[in-house]
Amino acid sequence: MPHDVNLIILLAVGFGLALVFGYIAARLRLPPLIGYLIAGILISPNTPGVVADLTLANQLAELGVMFLMFGVGMHFSLKDLFEVRRIALPGAILQITVATILGMLVALYWGWSVGAALVFGLSLSCASTVVLLKALGDRGLLDSINGKIAVGWLLVEDLVMVLVLVLLPAVAMLLGGHAPEGHDASQNVWLTLGLTLIKVGGFIAFMLIIGKRLVPMIMQFVARLGSRELFTLTVVAAAVSIAYGSYAIFGVSMALGAFFAGMVVKESDFSHRAEAETLPLREIFSILFFVSVGMLFDPRIIVEQPLHILAVIAIIMVGKTIAAMALVLFFRYPINTALTVGASLAQIGEFSFILATLGLSLGLLDLEAQNLILAGALFSISLNSFLFSAVEPVQKWIRERSHLARLLERSNDPLAMLPDEVDQDYLRDQVVIVGHGEVGSRLTRSLMAQGIKVVIAEENREIVENLRAQDIPAVSGSATEPSVLIQAHIQHARLLILSPMDLIDIHKIVDTAKLLNPKIEVLVCAESKQEAELIRQDDVGKVYYAKEEMAHNMSDYILNQIELAHHQHPH
Missing domain, CATH: 1.20.1530.20 (Na+/H+ antiporter like fold)
Known part of the structure; x- marks a missing residue:
């Protein structure tokens, strides 16, 4: 060869x-x-x-x-x-x-x-x-x-x-x-x-x-x-x-x-x-x-x-x-x-x-x-x-062998509970935000600038520590666990906002929240059009999807500009 x-x-x-x-x-x-x-x-x-x-x-x-x-x-x-x-x-x-x-x-x-x-x-x-x-x-x-x-x-x-x-x-x-x-x-x-x-x-x-x-x-x-x-x-x-x-x-x-x-x-x-x-x-x-x-x-x-x-x-x-x-x-x-x-x-x-x-x-x-x-x-x-x-x-x-789970998951974790300094009056009519990613962090800044009270539930412990250093009430843990929502005082909250996440998790969190607070309003951020449609079908809460919101905001702006031009130069 x-x-x-x-x-x-x-x-x-x-x-x-x-x-x-x-x-x-x-x-x-x-x-x-x-x-x-x-x-x-x-x-x-x-x-x-x-x-x-x-x-x-x-x-x-x-x-x-x-x-x-x-x-x-x-x-x-x-x-x-x-x-x-x-x-x-x-x-x-x-x-x-x-x-x-x-x-x-x-x-x-x-x-x-x-x-x-x-x-x-x-x-x-x-x-x-x-x-x-x-x-x-x-x-x-x-x-x-x-x-x-x-x-x-x-x-x-x-x-x-x-x-x-x-x-x-x-x-x-x-x-x-x-x-x-x-x-x-x-x-x-x-x-x-x-x-x-x-x-x-x-x-x-x-x-x-x-x-x-x-x-x-x-x-x-x-x-x-x-x-x-x-x-x-x-x-x-x-x-x-x-x-x-x-x-x-x-x-x-x-x-x-x-x-x-x-x-x-x-x-x-x-x-x-x-x-x-x-x-x-x-x-x-x-x-x-x-x-x-x-x-x-x-x-x-x-x-x-x-x-x-x-x-x-x-x-x-x-x-x-x-x-x-x-x-x-x-x-x-x-x-x-x-x-x-x-x-x-x-x-x-x-x-x-x-x-x-x-x-x-x-x-x-x-x-x-x-x-x-x-x-x-x-x-x-x-x-x-x-x-x-x-x-x-x-x-x-x-988890079924709860004594073992409790031993392994350290139920006495300080980050899993809100700090004692958080005033009880603060924990009424607050907004609970689950997830402090890109969407959650922007929302937190925007709401706090308007003087609206927020509590964050976040899985990443380092983010929770950083938030607490800035005097923002935050709880560490997965919000699918009822204890995390209870710590965030969901029973007295006005609003629950969910960052993009798995559909099954959304249902678990919303079910727990509505059990503890039947009047709570839920806002959900969806990652895709299909996900937004599925959440709407399940009637979980009000759904926001980035591209839809962008198109909606742009069309509102264009209509306002056309209306303004029409008022300035009427035929």
Whole structure:
């Protein structure tokens, strides 16, 4: 077979099988990336049949990593992270530490070196952003407080892993591996580490000072030309050239370069357009990445090392989950949040693969370790959707055993009760606003400016603390729980305003409110036209939908202007 068609064979067979198995996985309600990994296994040298070029696959995987990291950078939002920083920051760091220690202890028990055990533990500690965003999106949880905590937690994990990818080559020799290509093996480890940190610092400073201004400026310049393909090319060129430049000039990994490229593109006014137009390309390369990862996997390990694989799955799905849940409950969030965050983290994905490949290239891991990590990813991602499905029944089971639920949910939580300073006279004819997002916060400001009394019910504890610091009465907790509405003194309220939320939750809240206060008036903000129509059919209360209100306000304004002009210039 001529050498020059290897790429075509890899793409044709790889994409063909990825499509077939991705479709089967999607039909089975599993993430399609399971199908892509299986496609890679089938064309790998470890299985009979068509064998694709592994060297080529590795190079395409590098490109895949760059585009995956570019995507992570584009989704990275400091604002989202800031909203949940008090739980996500310590929670993620502690959970990474617990999972890494568990992985290390098991690996050391198997007789591995300390360096191999450390990289192995770190590989098992980081969940997949791709899998999490898909799981939360499918269940409509991305904008919920539970979803925001899980995504914020993962953003911290991603940042820690980016740091590990940068530092690992510098300390590889200290851990018993060998120096990466192009590095002087005789150089002092601490000097190498110091130089690496200086280079990374230099690169980050360059990106934040120059890149942050230059890239959006170029994008704006190209966007004015009105050429769609030139705009897409600009974004792709920015991603690839910054990734390569970071490696060639600063000696920093291409993955870190691509991550920062995504972050600076996100700063641009055209970030939504950039994301939409590069999405097909990023998805194609991420599929190639998962196919090439599958090509590295040797399925014989399932038969040869079943107990090792079970230990890996237990660390990922039991150890990490319990650690995460315990931390969430420690921060006094409800059981539902603890279970959702626990389920979110009970899998490993792209960073684990990148870390395993790096560990292999630095001589810290062997093929057996890489296969165990890949097997752990395959099984944990496959089982993850079942864990999400178990959240509701498990929560119900715990709540039915109320003594256990009370113990776990800390009924003596100060944020779950209104502060003593709130005057009882204030808690009459007040407006209760459920949710302090964009709609809720604007309403609160507007009503308070008019001297109208408000009480906020909000799930995010940090928002509640901030509101109380501004002397705005607020209660922490889900308003679907009657106790939260009772604390907000719904029985004496004049009005209940609900921010956009799940239809079932709207019914639960309104039913409780009307039971406690039959005369209360309800206003509901709907997210979509269909949702607005459904709420109106159910006659829950007065419904407001943003686009309808905008059209209504604009038509009112136009009619007023026409009427004014008519009075000024009567015929």
